[in-house]
Amino acid sequence: xxxxxxxxxxxxxxxxxxxxxxxxxxxxxxxxxxxxxxxxxxxxxxxxxxxxxxxxxxxxxxxxxxxxxxxxxxxxxxxxxxxxxxxxxxxxxxxxxxxxxxxxxxxxxxxxxxxxxxxxxxxxxxxxxxxxxxxxxxxxxxxxxxxxxxxxxxxxxxxxxxxxxxxxxxxxxxxxxxxxxxxxxxxxxxxxxxxxxxxxxxxxxxxxxxxxxxxxxxxxxxxxxxxxxxxxxxxxxxxxxxxxxxxxxxxxxxxxxxxxxxxxxxxxxxxxxxxxxxxxxxxxxxxxxxxxxxxxxxxxxxxxxxxxxxxxxxxxxxxxxxxxxxxxxxxxxxxxxxxxxxxxxxxxxxxxxxxxxxxxxxxxxxxxxxxxxxxxxxxxxxxxxxxxxxxxxxxxxxxxxxxxxxxxxxxxxxxxxxxxxxxxxxxxxxxxxxxxxxxxxxxxxxxxxxxxxxxxxxxxxxxxxxxxxxxxxxxxxxxxxxxxxxxxxxxxxxxxxxxxxxxxxxxxxxxxxxxxxxxxxxxxxxxxxxxxxxxxxxxxxxxxxxxxxxxxxxxxxxxxxxxxxxxxxxxxxxxxxxxxxxxxxxx
Amino acid sequence: xxxxxxxxxxxxxxxxxxxxxxxxxxxxxxxxxxxxxxxxxxxxxxxxxxxxxxxxxxxxxxxxxxxxxxxxxxxxxxxxxxxxxxxxxxxxxxxxxxxxxxxxxxxxxxxxxxxxxxxxxxxxxxxxxxxxxxxxxxxxxxxxxxxxxxxxxxxxxxxxxxxxxxxxxxxxxxxxxxxxxxxxxxxxxxxxxxxxxxxxxxxxxxxxxxxxxxxxxxxxxxxxxxxxxxxxxxxxxxxxxxxxxxxxxxxxxxxxxxxxxxxxxxxxxxxxxxxxxxxxxxxxxxxxxxxxxxxxxxxxxxxxxxxxxx
Numbered sequence: 062x063x064x065x066x067x068x069x070x071x072x073x074x075x076x077x078x079x080x081x082x083x084x085x086x087x088x089x090x091x092x093x094x095x096x097x098x099x100x101x102x103x104x105x106x107x108x109x110x111x112x113x114x115x116x117x118x119x120x121x122x123x124x125x126x127x128x129x130x131x132x133x134x135x136x137x138x139x140x141x142x143x144x145x146x147x148x149x150x151x152x153x154x155x156x157x158x159x160x161x162x163x164x165x166x167x168x169x170x171x172x173x174x175x176x177x178x179x180x181x182x183x184x185x186x187x188x189x190x191x192x193x194x195x196x197x198x199x200x201x202x203x204x205x206x207x208x209x210x211x212x213x214x215x216x217x218x219x220x221x222x223x224x225x226x227x228x229x230x231x232x233x234x235x236x237x238x239x240x241x242x243x244x245x246x247x248x249x250x251x252x253x254x255x256x257x258x259x260x261x262x263x264x265x266x267x268x269x270x271x272x273x274x275x276x277x278x279x280x281x282x283x284x285x286x287x288x289x290x291x292x293x294x295x296x297x298x299x300x301x302x303x304x305x306x307x308x309x310x311x312x313x314x315x316x317x318x319x320x321x322x323x324x325x326x327x328x329x330x331x332x333x334x335x336x337x338x339x340x341x342x343x344x345x346x347x348x349x350x351x352x353x354x355x356x357x358x359x360x361x362x363x364x365x366x367x368x369x370x371x372x373x374x375x376x377x378x379x380x381x382x383x384x385x386x387x388x389x390x391x392x393x394x395x396x397x398x399x400x401x402x403x404x405x406x407x408x409x410x411x412x413x414x415x416x417x418x419x420x421x422x423x424x425x426x427x428x429x430x431x432x433x434x435x436x437x438x439x440x441x442x443x444x445x446x447x448x449x450x451x452x453x454x455x456x457x458x459x460x461x462x463x464x465x466x467x468x469x470x471x472x473x474x475x476x477x478x479x480x481x482x483x484x485x486x487x488x489x490x491x492x493x494x495x496x497x498x499x500x501x502x503x504x505x506x507x508x509x510x511x512x513x514x515x516x517x518x519x520x521x522x523x524x525x526x527x528x529x530x531x532x533x534x535x536x537x538x539x540x541x542x543x544x545x546x547x548x549x550x551x552x553x554x555x556x557x558x559x560x561x562x563x564x565x566x567x568x569x570x571x572x573x574x575x576x577x578x579x580x581x582x583x584x585x586x587x588x589x590x591x592x593x594x595x596x597x598x599x600x601x602x603x604x605x606x607x608x609x610x611x612x613x614x615x616x617x618x619x620x621x622x623x624x625x626x627x628x629x630x631x632x633x634x635x636x637x638x639x640x641x642x643x644x645x646x647x648x
Numbered sequence: 649x650x651x652x653x654x655x656x657x658x659x660x661x662x663x664x665x666x667x668x669x670x671x672x673x674x675x676x677x678x679x680x681x682x683x684x685x686x687x688x689x690x691x692x693x694x695x696x697x698x699x700x701x702x703x704x705x706x707x708x709x710x711x712x713x714x715x716x717x718x719x720x721x722x723x724x725x726x727x728x729x730x731x732x733x734x735x736x737x738x739x740x741x742x743x744x745x746x747x748x749x750x751x752x753x754x755x756x757x758x759x760x761x762x763x764x765x766x767x768x769x770x771x772x773x774x775x776x777x778x779x780x781x782x783x784x785x786x787x788x789x790x791x792x793x794x795x796x797x798x799x800x801x802x803x804x805x806x807x808x809x810x811x812x813x814x815x816x817x818x819x820x821x822x823x824x825x826x827x828x829x830x831x832x833x834x835x836x837x838x839x840x841x842x843x844x845x846x847x848x849x850x851x852x853x854x855x856x857x858x859x860x861x862x863x864x865x866x867x868x869x870x871x872x873x874x875x876x877x878x879x880x881x882x883x884x885x886x887x888x889x890x891x892x893x894x895x896x897x898x899x900x901x902x903x904x905x906x907x908x909x910x911x912x913x914x915x916x917x918x919x920x921x922x923x924x925x926x927x928x929x930x931x932x933x934x935x936x937x938x939x940x941x942x943x944x945x946x947x948x949x950x951x952x953x954x955x956x957x958x
Contacts, residue, residue, distance in 0.1 A: 493804050497812075504784075512771065512776070515768075519760045520760070
């Protein structure tokens with residue numbers, strides 16, 4: 062308590078440290094005047110911790126990554142810790158704007174790395190003996206790094222978290238363009254590094270799950286720090302200013318993924334699957350995010366698209382057995398899915414809210430059961446429809462690898478290119494619809510259906526149109542899915558998939574395009590990466606969802622509408638804001 | 649404001665944003681919308697409209713007629729059936745018996761078509777789209793007049809641009825008209841109460857109505873805001889829109905309307921000019937039970953602002 066009065070001379074120039082109340086107030090007030098010093102100490106501890114040994118013995122399944130039993134190492138999670146620690150020190154010494162906010166974010170990153178690796182070594186090594194002194198060996202790495210990380214967080218929180226600065230510089234056009242290109246390329250490299258961190262799992266990389274989580278923690282901390290410094294906001298402003306340019310660069314950069322470390326057949330397949338679900342999630346986003354109609358059976362439209370495409374692919378197992386060009390198949394799949402969408406949507410004329418959700422749930426179940434029982438011989442039942450031929454243009458098959466001179470691109474790369482273009486197209490459709498008369502009508506219906514009707518919006522047809530267009534997008538994705546995987550089976554389209562899609566939309570941020578893509582990526586990469594936690598995989602997954610919904614209910618990428626809905630009423634608005642409403646006049 | 653109407657003394661104190669819309673704004677807007685011919689020919693008529701809910705007769709044979717360019721007030725104690733009558737006029741309810749006509753044609757049954765036919769309304773409890781901006785709220789009002797199909801919405805061609813620009817242009821004018829120009833990018837839910845009421849009016853005007861139905865437009869407003877609303881309604885009439893207002897504030901109604909209708913227990917009790925209605929003993933009785941002289945005097949002075957007891 063007395064700490065604030067005897068502030069050291071170093072802090073004199075700085076603005077008065079904040080007074081804390083509530084839990085930990087004493088500690089916080091003690092740290093507050095010397096927050097930057099504490100941050101520097103924490104940074105040094107994080108670096109020192111990274112260089113100490115982390116495990117006292119080689120774990121059962123092989124050496125923990127980055128030679129954790131040995132001191133000194135500048136790779137993997139140790140490198141991440143060094144970078145986070147150094148960044149903390151630099152930021153604290155230079156006293157950049159919003160220093161405490163940045164420091165807190167960096168501290169969270171360092172703590173995450175220490176906790177994840179420490180816990181994992183502890184669990185795998187059979188108790189605390191694996192990371193503390195035992196058998197005369199010393200392995201305090203995790204403990205020291207954890208202390209460092211916690212100190213940094215404490216310093217950030219105690220020093221008073223500043224509002225995020227809003228940066229904007231007037232730079233020549235060409236510099237801004239170059240800046241955008243560089244930033245997007247860096248983003249691609251980070252994504253590629255994230256995907257490949259810890260390898261593909263399995264016998265070769267038994268610790269890939271932990272390594273990936275650790276990478277996620279470090280990257281998350283760094284990302285939050287950039288956000289805190291206002292640099293991310295600046296990038297957003299910049300890309301908003303050069304919208305078309307940004308979109309083109311982003312598209313080109315996305316197409317560059319096969320050239321990075323993630324350019325293997327495995328990751329091309331994962332990325333293609335993510336693309337399929339991202340496109341479907343964007344379609345679902347029209348129904349749920351814009352029009353506010355809860356759909357619990359949405360994956361059925363993906364299934365309808367996939368089965369239509371399978372039947373028109375010339376696969377031996379299909380009953381129809383005709384072979385149409387891929388582009389035509391896509392259109393037909395989309396149209397058929399759209400027709401079913403309109404049929405499922407038609408109860409919206411009479412049924413609202415929870416009841417509609419049950420209708421859609423029932424439709425999803427009907428679809429899966431029908432497909433399982435091979436109704437009309439169109440779905441192959443339990444045998445599925447296998448051996449769907451790959452998309453071919455001329456003599457070139459899309460699942461072949463490409464060799465251009467010295468450059469060898471993995472097989473599946475053409476599918477990747479195709480799905481990137483498909484997702485880009487779907488994004489364009491969603492974005493255009495959202496900012497149109499139709500999109501506004503959907504949002505108005507979501508907000509207040511009766512008021513929307515009073516504004517002359519014919520709510521029935523407009524709601525059915527949401528279902529129809531959303532289902533068409535899913536149908537497109539389904540056609541791609543059938544050809545990419547080569548097999549279409551009913552059990553790819555069960556209730557759990559519908560729920561996951563819905564989670565992707567909500568998690569990413571309802572009503573936004575990047576949100577749906579991000580949500581789909583997270584929900585389909587995480588299970589891929591957490592394979593070796595097999596038993597706990599869904600548990601971790603569910604826990605992460607609960608935490609995100611608790612601490613960021615508007616989703617990772619917040620739509621301004623949703624943000625407003627969930628935000629508390631600002632104080633000034635509350636003061637003058639709505640008084641008691643007049644009691645209604647009963648008829 | 650209209651020179652014929654007695655202006656209360658609050659006029660001079662109105663802050664700039666609450667004052668009547670500037671003449672140039674009205675002039676520009678009047679060019680876009682239709683201008684009153686002032687013929688007072690009937691636009692909206694109801695004949696023998698009854699509404700029965702279960703055993704409750706909420707409306708009994710209500711017949712009325714709204715002339716072009718007219719402002720009609722609808723008053724009555726709580727539960728008199730005013731809002732029910734509004735809902736019958738706007739297609740939210742279809743009357744048990746009787747008929748509503750707009751320019752001689754029967755009123756469509758569903759609210760969206762009623763709006764398309766040219767009857768717009770506001771709600772007793774504000775029903776904006778709370779997490780859309782003020783501008784977007786008004787743009788939703790333009791929905792019914794925009795020529796933009798799904799394909800055009802999807803492709804964003806030159807025709808889309810044109811219709812979007814027109815809608816934005818009109819929405820901007822309307823926001824300026826109700827004095828909310830500076831709030832165009834503010835979320836509706838963040839606006840102060842009085843501004844929300846005015847935004848609702850702007851949104852209704854965006855549908856190019858020939859008849860505007862206002863359900864308690866000044867509920868919860870202070871004297872200044874009420875006066876501003878009065879000015880606004882005169883300005884709306886000057887745009888050529890006929891207005892029906894439900895209000896409890898009798899002083900507001902008597903200084904605003906050309907004609908006043910008193911609805912009591914679903915029946916049209918009295919109809920006439922403000923002076924006629926003000927002097928009618930049946931009205932005083934309906935509002936306050938037996939008429940002690942001093943209360944009657946209060947009504948005459950226009951001091952009563954509440955509907956009083958049933």
